[in-house]
Amino acid sequence: MKLKFTAIASLTIVAASTLILGSCTADADSSGLEFMPDMYRSPAIEPYVDYGEIRGRENKAVKMKLSAFTPPSYTIPYYGTDSSKVMMMLPYHRKAMLPFRETHGMYGVDLSANDEYLASAVDVNPFKLTATNSEEIFKAGKTLFASNCAHCHGDAGDGNGPMVASGAYAGVPNYKNLTITEGQMFYSIYYGKGAMGSHSSILNKKEIWTLVHYVKKFQNAEYGKFDANGAVAVPASID
Numbered sequence: 001m002k003l004k005f006t007a008i009a010s011l012t013i014v015a016a017s018t019l020i021l022g023s024c025t026a027d028a029d030s031s032g033l034e035f036m037p038d039m040y041r042s043p044a045i046e047p048y049v050d051y052g053e054i055r056g057r058e059n060k061a062v063k064m065k066l067s068a069f070t071p072p073s074y075t076i077p078y079y080g081t082d083s084s085k086v087m088m089m090l091p092y093h094r095k096a097m098l099p100f101r102e103t104h105g106m107y108g109v110d111l112s113a114n115d116e117y118l119a120s121a122v123d124v125n126p127f128k129l130t131a132t133n134s135e136e137i138f139k140a141g142k143t144l145f146a147s148n149c150a151h152c153h154g155d156a157g158d159g160n161g162p163m164v165a166s167g168a169y170a171g172v173p174n175y176k177n178l179t180i181t182e183g184q185m186f187y188s189i190y191y192g193k194g195a196m197g198s199h200s201s202i203l204n205k206k207e208i209w210t211l212v213h214y215v216k217k218f219q220n221a222e223y224g225k226f227d228a229n230g231a232v233a234v235p236a237s238i239d
């Protein structure tokens with residue numbers, strides 16, 4: 001009986017030692033032999049990992065390809081059940097113009113041979129200012145402007161942001177000198193114009209229309225002010 005126990009105990013010790021010592025390697029930086037690597041390093045598809053190479057095994061079919069697929073064209077983000085907000089999220093009805101393919105890298109989008117910029121002059125801001133929401137809209141505009149536009153356009157909208165002041169960049173207009181309509185402002189912010197790039201991939205339509213209000217506020221400090229009765233103190237449109 002004792003002999004049997006000793007034999008089992010010895011065998012267990014030998015087996016455990018083989019397993020434990022077997023995972024050791026001479027390299028101090030190596031984690032040693034891993035018995036269940038999938039438990040430590042998940043092979044789940046992660047958006048920004050190149051799965052063309054997993055643990056030294058190369059898979060040419062997926063190498064250098066995006067593992068995070070972009071949504072199909074014209075996908076509309078879920079925006080609750082408020083129809084005015086949903087409308088704002090529908091794809092922009094104006095197309096980029098043909099030269100934009102080379103000048104602004106517009107690939108994979110519908111392009112038009114017509115002067116869409118000129119046509120956009122009649123578009124009006126669907127995000128209406130009211131006595132109750134204007135303060136909130138300008139506040140949101142200020143935040144968006146600070147992180148997306150001020151480095152070129154300047155905190156005062158005069159075209160003298162740090163990029164321009166440093167001498168690295170030029171040609172940024174003072175908003176006060178613009179004679180374009182709000183529809184054209186939207187078009188230029190959305191697709192880009194001249195040395196300004198497209199913002200369609202980083203800002204949604206509601207954010208751009210918010211910025212259009214904010215740009216118009218630079219042009220006229222009275223823009224979006226309402227009197228005590230909630231009536232517009234100055235015409236909402238100064239185009």
Ligand code: HEC
Pocket residue numbers: 145148149150151152153170171172173178180184185188189193194195196197199211212215
């Ligand atoms: C990299 C610098 C840069 C950034 C960032 C930038 N702009 Fe511009 N913006 C310019 C330049 C340069 C022009 C002049 C383009 C032209 O007329 O050729 C311009 C022009 C404009 C115009 C006038 C467009 C027209 O049709 O004449 C508006 C409005 C405008 N920008 C708003 C914005 C807003 C809002 C943002 C932030 C989302 C922004 N810009 C971000 C450089 C920039």
